[in-house]
Structure formats: C-alpha cells, structure tokens
Amino acid sequence: MDVRAAIATEAGKPLEIATVQLEGPRAFEVLVETKATGICHTDEFTLSGADPEGLFPAILGHEGAGVVVEVGDGVTSVKPGDHVIPLYTPECRQCPSCLSRKTNLCTAIRATQGQGLMPDGTSRFSLDGKPLHHYMGCSTFANFTVLPEIALAKIREDAPFDKVCYIGCGVTTGIGAVINTAGVEAGAKAIVFGLGGIGLNVIQGLRLAGADMIIGVDLNPTKKEWGERFGLTHFVNPADLEGELVPYLVDMTKKGADQIGGADYTFDCTGNVSVMRDALESSHRGWGVSVIIGVAPSGAEIATRPFQLVTGRVWKGTAFGGARGRTDVPKIVDWYMDGKIEIDPMITHTMPLQDINTGFDLMHAGESIRSVVLY
Numbered sequence: 001m002d003v004r005a006a007i008a009t010e011a012g013k014p015l016e017i018a019t020v021q022l023e024g025p026r027a028f029e030v031l032v033e034t035k036a037t038g039i040c041h042t043d044e045f046t047l048s049g050a051d052p053e054g055l056f057p058a059i060l061g062h063e064g065a066g067v068v069v070e071v072g073d074g075v076t077s078v079k080p081g082d083h084v085i086p087l088y089t090p091e092c093r094q095c096p097s098c099l100s101r102k103t104n105l106c107t108a109i110r111a112t113q114g115q116g117l118m119p120d121g122t123s124r125f126s127l128d129g130k131p132l133h134h135y136m137g138c139s140t141f142a143n144f145t146v147l148p149e150i151a152l153a154k155i156r157e158d159a160p161f162d163k164v165c166y167i168g169c170g171v172t173t174g175i176g177a178v179i180n181t182a183g184v185e186a187g188a189k190a191i192v193f194g195l196g197g198i199g200l201n202v203i204q205g206l207r208l209a210g211a212d213m214i215i216g217v218d219l220n221p222t223k224k225e226w227g228e229r230f231g232l233t234h235f236v237n238p239a240d241l242e243g244e245l246v247p248y249l250v251d252m253t254k255k256g257a258d259q260i261g262g263a264d265y266t267f268d269c270t271g272n273v274s275v276m277r278d279a280l281e282s283s284h285r286g287w288g289v290s291v292i293i294g295v296a297p298s299g300a301e302i303a304t305r306p307f308q309l310v311t312g313r314v315w316k317g318t319a320f321g322g323a324r325g326r327t328d329v330p331k332i333v334d335w336y337m338d339g340k341i342e343i344d345p346m347i348t349h350t351m352p353l354q355d356i357n358t359g360f361d362l363m364h365a366g367e368s369i370r371s372v373v374l375y
C-alpha cells in the first residue's frame with residue numbers, strides 16, 4: 001500500500017516527505033495506522049549522524065499511538081480496531097532477559113531492530129523498489145507502519161492519541177527512571193540535569209514519589225518556570241554561577257546535621273558526558289545514585305575518579321525508564337486518564353506530517369518541550 005512518510009535520507013539533512021510503499025504484516029506482525037507521534041531528542045540524535053547505530057535512508061519516529069488495522073498469522077494479543085502504543089523496547093515475556101525479571105531490555109528482536117529490519121531480516125518499507133530502514137522497530141513518522149506483535153502495548157480506547165503518544169517514550173522514560181530505576185523514596189533530595197521533554201517527566205516522577213527537594217539544572221533560563229509547573233523546588237543555571245557547579249549543588253543540599261551534602265538521586269537528561277560526570281559527583285557520598293538517561297554521541301565516553309564510586313556513589317543507566325512496555329504502558333495511560341500525571345501542558349506544539357521539520361527546528365531553538373505530529 002502507499003503511505004505518507006518523512007524519510008531521513010542522510011545525516012544532517014531535513015526529513016523529506018514522500019509517498020512510500022508499505023508491505024502488509026507477515027506472521028506475528030501487525031499493521032498499525034499511526035494517529036500521532038511525538039518528536040524525541042533521540043530522533044534528532046540519529047538524524048544528526050551522532051548515533052553509531054544510525055542508518056539511512058530510514059523512517060524515524062518512536063513515540064507514537066495508533067490503531068491496529070490488520071494482523072498477520074499467529075497474532076493473538078491484538079486485533080483490528082485495538083488502540084496501541086508502539087514499543088521500541090518490546091516485551092516478549094519469553095527471552096532470558098524478560099524471564100530474568102532483572103531488566104526491561106527484551107532481547108527477542110534486538111539484533112534485527114538495530115539493523116533497521118523486521119525480525120525476519122527484511123524491511124516492509126520501500127521507495128521505488130528500494131528498501132527503507134525501519135527505526136527503533138517503530139517508524140512512527142509514517143501514517144501506517146508495521147511492527148512485531150511483541151512491540152505493541154494495547155491501551156484503553158478513550159485515551160487521546162495526541163497526548164498518550166508521549167507515553168511511547170518521554171513520559172515513561174522520565175517517570176520510570178524515578179520509580180523503576182532509581183527507586184526514589186518519599187523525602188528524598190534530587191537533582192535533574194536538563195529540563196526538556198525527559199527531564200520534566202523526571203520531575204513529575206519525583207513529585208509522585210514524594211521527593212522533598214527537586215533541583216533542576218539547565219542552561220536555558222525559561223526552563224525554571226517549566227520545572228516549577230511540575231514540582232521543581234530550586235533552579236540553577238550553570239551560566240549564572242561564578243564558581244564550580246558541583247560544589248554549589250552539594251552546598252544546596254546540606255541540611256541540619258548532614259554537612260557532607262549531595263543529592264540522594266541525580267538524573268542526566270542531556271546526553272552530555274561532562275554533565276553526566278557532574279551528576280554523579282553531586283550525588284551523596286556513601287549512597288548517592290546517579291541515573292544516566294541522555295544518549296551520548298558516537299565516540300563519547302564518561303569519566304570520573306574511581307574514588308567517587310569507592311565512596312559509595314552508584315552510576316546507573318536506564319532505557320525506556322526500565323518499563324516493561326506491554327505490562328506497564330497501559331497502566332501509565334490509566335495514570336494519565338485518572339489525572340495522576342500531566343501530559344497536556346508539555347505538548348507545546350502540534351503539526352501535520354508535512355511540517356515535521358518545524359518540530360526539529362523548535363527543538364534546536366529550545367522553544368518546544370514536545371512537538372507532536374498529528375496524522
């Protein structure tokens with residue numbers, strides 16, 4: 001069938017809107033009509049050429065919501081008409097990783113997903129007979145897409161696509177990093193570096209967990225007000241400081257008898273490796289946990305003095321907030337529908353597919369939190 005898509009033709013070039021061909025679903029695959037998709041910084045990361053796994057030409061997009069149109073042989077968990085959120089971290093419930101109960105990183109189809117292919121090693125998308133790569137197993141920058149059954153979370157039908165698409169990445173990543181990865185307890189002190197589409201969700205996750213002190217760090221001064229809308233208690237712009245950032249943050253967290261200072265939990269939501277170091281080193285001696293969420297460019301490496309870890313700080317990372325998508329995503333949709341978490345104010349811009357490059361421009365300019373493409 002013919003579908004409308006935004007094609008990443010090569011690194012650093014704007015997406016090209018075109019009609020491309022999409023084959024129907026094969027066994028254990030599902031054809032989905034995409035109704036809405038967010039634009040995440042990771043789409044920009046891959047489009048920029050910084051992603052070591054980046055492939056071109058490809059149809060990017062991994063933060064969508066839509067409706068099942070057709071299912072392939074053997075599909076049992078969804079049927080035409082079901083509302084779904086595509087999962088870049090699938091949940092097969094059978095692979096060693098899923099069975100371990102220690103990680104959400106299902107390995108059932110990771111190898112082919114990283115090659116921009118469906119699990120049978122082929123692509124469903126093509127243009128003039130030449131294959132186009134899938135992206136993160138989702139390719140939501142097309143009005144129809146094909147996914148493996150294990151990469152779809154079935155959600156309630158009254159949830160609005162234009163809002164819950166954000167649960168496909170940003171919301172789940174931010175809130176999940178707090179709840180699943182860090183395990184933040186009530187009364188904790190936390191620092192969030194980078195208050196964008198992910199960092200604001202970390203902040204609302206911290207509020208949900210009952211954190212007492214939530215410090216936000218961002219170079220963009222407009223992010224102070226943004227953070228405060230979701231529970232930020234203090235804001236620091238490193239550009240306004242005369243001295244070093246880490247001692248300044250450690251000082252802020254000193255309280256009463258605890259004159260060592262440092263946050264119980266810190267989160268990197270920038271993808272900048274020197275920020276990751278600051279995040280680790282501003283966590284508390286003896287027990288601080290620092291969670292890396294941001295993705296860093298090809299070749300980048302993190303560094304710190306081993307002494308930072310010897311003295312009890314823990315460096316962790318998280319993908320998709322540690323969430324098991326088919327199990328957890330429908331619950332997060334319920335949290336949104338029940339008013340436990342906010343999404344609407346973070347969706348600052350919407351646009352038709354035709355204008356998707358404007359969404360990337362707004363991100364570069366620091367003007368959007370989330371842009372959502374409506375089909």
Ligand code: NAD
Pocket residue numbers: 040041042045169170173193194195196197198199217218219220223238269270271272275292293294295296318319320321363366369
């Ligand atoms: P965004 O562009 O919306 O926000 C980034 C924020 O970081 C901006 O507010 C920016 O001003 C701030 N920032 C940049 N450099 C900074 C610095 N040196 N110090 C302080 N603040 C700085 O991006 P986003 O969508 O929120 O994504 C954030 C990161 O998380 C990206 O690297 C993205 O690829 C990654 N990500 C990871 C996962 C995961 O599963 N691990 C999921 C989604 C996104």
Ligand code: AHE
Pocket residue numbers: 040042043051052053054089105110169295296298319320
């Ligand atoms: N391909 C990159 C890494 C990109 C990355 O870390 N992706 C995250 C999701 S970011 C969503 O916005 C992820 O889930 N990683 C785990 C996985 O299996 O891909 C690189 O550096 O190679």
Ligand code: ZN
Pocket residue numbers: 040041042043062063169170
């Ligand atoms: Zn994302």
